[in-house]
Amino acid sequence: MAMAIDGAQFELDFSSYSSITTTTTPTTSTENDHGCNWNDWSPMVDWEALSGAQDDFQDLIDSMMDDGALMNQSNRLTPDTSNSMSTSDTLLVDEETSCSDDLKGLRLVHLLMAAAEALTGLNKNRDLARVILVRLKELVSPNDGTNMERLAAYFTDALQGLLEGSGSIHSNKHLSATNNGPYHHHHRDDPQHHHHQSDVLAAFQLLQDMSPYVKFGHFTANQAILEAVADDRRIHIVDYDIMEGIQWASLMQALVSRKDGPPTPHLRITALSRGGSGRRSIGTVQETGRRLVAFAASIGQPFSFHQCRLDSDETFRPSALKLVRGEALVMNCMLQLPHFSYRAPDSVASFLSGAKTLNPRLIAMVEEEVGPIGDGGFVSRFMDSLHHYSAFYDSLEAGFPMQGRARALVERVFLGPRIAGSLARIYSARGEEGSSWGERLAAVGFQPIKISFANHCQAKLLLGLFNDGYRVEELASNRLVLGWKSRRLLSASIWTSPSDPDL
């Protein structure tokens, strides 16, 4: 489902909403419920009991739900305050079948936005947020329904977490206890903790197959690396988040099959590993290392693997790295799906600042592309995030419309936690960190390396294997951006150390 989210339009709605600070005359009837019959949608919820002292909010919500102009049947249903099941059952069915998906989706967006706004307000608004979230939960499900419904489920979930977490995002608080969402079954800090390993495996494979996201980052980085080390005999790659090491399989293959030039160079990979209980990848870093060693042996690539521990707070210390003279040093930083590195921005920052001292030949940075930050307010960034993931969902659906279950799995394992994490980050940062990692690299003094024709060509080819809606843009000489329709999603940028060591 294509959601056209017009920022300007929503801002208007938003401002009109915020002007309502006091309540209108409280009414317990659903007279304002123009054809939408909110009560009938949630016959299970005794709205009266729930709203109780918060009668004033119902009007606000109802007015938000007011799509009278868009609804076909506006006068069909008489206001029913008793929430009786008999009449509302048939009405409910009729209602649902006659509501278009877009309409419902739009409604969800309105509600989400209202909840987001409520969260950044005063205490009173937090109650409103809670109420809105309850309503939302009735409407959404992470497994069924349209893209928007599933997406809204995770956003609702994330907002719920923000509401209860009250700003403590990176803490180890166990939020699961306080979650009343029936589908919120995983611990926020360690998303994979409660995901079954087979699910993670499956989702991982599916993500690889159904979208070019993972490959785009890997292949673009690898091509740039290949070009940068074309004449070197020894290569050393420091990988920030190696996960399963899939990226390096294709690099090794490329190194081995170089027709002309020097013989196959020796490749050394140092993977940063994290302490702590949360396991980020399907296996451990050691397992990845073993696997890479075996693979390298199978294709005849001279290879060695090392591990470098991050500190307990996941800070990278360049001094912990073992460097060998004569090696071409490459720093690899993949932050896109399925990496979970969004949870630790300080760690990434330490990696990049460490890179500065190491003077690498090349830094490959793949990250999610954020929209224009605007005034940096939580709500606008929230909406941008909604837009972002909506495009993501759409891209998956467009390629595989029949595979709803598969997509739901990928959403559950990877996207849901990512949404929660990025919202938490936005909530806490709130305008402090608005720039992308690429911008920060530039600001610190790294020099861009031009994306070659071959690299760009490869990206276009890769996307051509998937759906037509994907496109690649060269936004800067060193930056390729993968997008879905009109939304930019991933950015791959290539940098090198400044030649002047004084910088």
Place this chain on the structure above:
Amino acid sequence: MFHTKKPSTMNSHDRPMCVQDSGLVLTTDPKPRLRWTVELHERFVDAVSQLGGPDKATPKTIMRVMGVKGLTLYHLKSHLQKFRLGKQPHKEFNDHSIKDASALDLQRSAASSSGMISRSMNEMQMEVQRRLHEQLEVQRHLQLRTEAQGKYIQSLLEKACQTLAGDQDLASGSYKGIGNQGVPDMGAMKDFGPLNFPPFQDLNIYGSGQLDLLHNMDRPSLDGFMSNNHDDICLGKKRTNPYAGSGKSPLIWSDDLRLQDLGSGLSCLGSQDDPLKGDQIQIEPPLMDSGTDLDSLSGLYETKPVHQGDALDEKKLEASAKIERPSPRRAPLAADRMSPMINTGGMPQGRNSPFG
């Protein structure tokens, strides 16, 4: 055609000339025109080729390279434009040009001109060839790299499957690799396809691989993906592994045989807009009693088996065809798209298009 280039003997226009100090021959019209002599033109062509061809060269750079005094940008601009036009074959042939063509014929007998013309044509051709070659290289590399990745993922998933199966046996939560011990226990599951369901886009890459998949339709199982019941984790490698190093590089359809294989399945290629849509692999539930709720799982991947190969192939072909033709075009018949690839891949031209 270089109708500006005429030897003075064939000059149909009578103009008084005067020779400059720099060696340039100008007319003495009120508006002096430069006469592009053979030598001058030769220098011009040399300069252009030095700069990388008429498309890359600019009047300014040509002027610098030629280093001829008195030569202005104005002269060079118009001459370059004519040169560029002249290099395109079958561009407007008017009477004038035909006349010049005959003039050129005469010139061709002269030693200097023929080399120049053919050289220019060659440059252009070489440029095009170079681009094409590079794109093909990229395509080939992409193919190999994707294969390598797939192979690696295969090993990853196998190991993980074994580990998980081992867990099942040990009834513990830890993930210890139990190596081969776990395998016999999963003997029953060996009949099922590998967990590594090949990437959708790769399916169209492996011609014969697809057909193998078709044959094994009743075997592969992805149900294990969704369930918490480890029994369903699929394993085994009964299905022909398309990644097994057979050295195939199917992106370049150099194997006639494979093309033939594709032909049968591809006959129903139509003008589908997005072939990947709705054309997925049919995975039927495993025969064994899984004891799991397969309801939610069996619908994971659906497809029309017959079209599976086609649609993906079509997508693939189109991707390849896009390289050959910079202007994206959705030709309704795959045959159209096939031909450029056939040509490039060095396949016999007269090949019967397998597509309907």
